[in-house]
Amino acid sequence: MSIPAQPTTDPTTHPAAQPTADPTADRVQTVQQVRRVEADGAQPAVRRPSRAVIISAFAVPVMVVGQFAMLAIVPVAILLTVTLRTARLRALRWWAAGLTAAYAIPLAAWAIGPDRAPSLSKDMHPALAAVIVIASIAFITAYYATRRRP
Known part of the structure; x- marks a missing residue:
């Protein structure tokens, strides 16, 4: 006498778990699912802030x-790349470009200069370091200001 096998649902073979050939269709399906959840009166999913951007x-x-x-x-490159690639951080693109430009000026002056110091920190004028710090604080302020908007 044998025990009848119970049907199992393997998540990899389940039709809902299978991605379609068209990635746009997957995205549309996901957007439709989010809209259905919002239409049902449930709270929409909270978008997490980009950790890489704020840490950088x-x-x-x-x-x-x-x-x-x-x-x-490294953090300047991460900040600029993530800000340019993420659509919801579109409002911060100018701030990221400003911070990148503030960092690029002393970097270029150090790289092009005829008598270079052994490190960028020793070659950088304190006023340029202050500009970089101010630009970073401005980016952080803009980040939190845009995040609080409804």
Whole structure:
């Protein structure tokens, strides 16, 4: 005597779990599901802030003031890339470009200069370091100001 097998649903073979060949169709289906949830009166999903952007924005002035200005190129690049690629951060693109320009000026002056110091931090004028810190604080302020809008 054998025990009848119970039907199992494998998440990889379930038709709803299978992605379609068209990624646009998946996105449309997801948007439709979100709209259905909103129409039912449920709270819409809360969009999480971009951690990479805000951590990078805080890391830039810390690195510049802490005499690690050359390493600050990494958070500046992350900040600019994520801001340009993420549609919901569109309002921050000018602020990110301003911070990148503020960082690029002393970097270019250090790279092009005839008598370079061994590090960017030693070659950078304190006023340029202050401009980078102010630009980063302005970006952080704009980030939190745009996030609070309905």
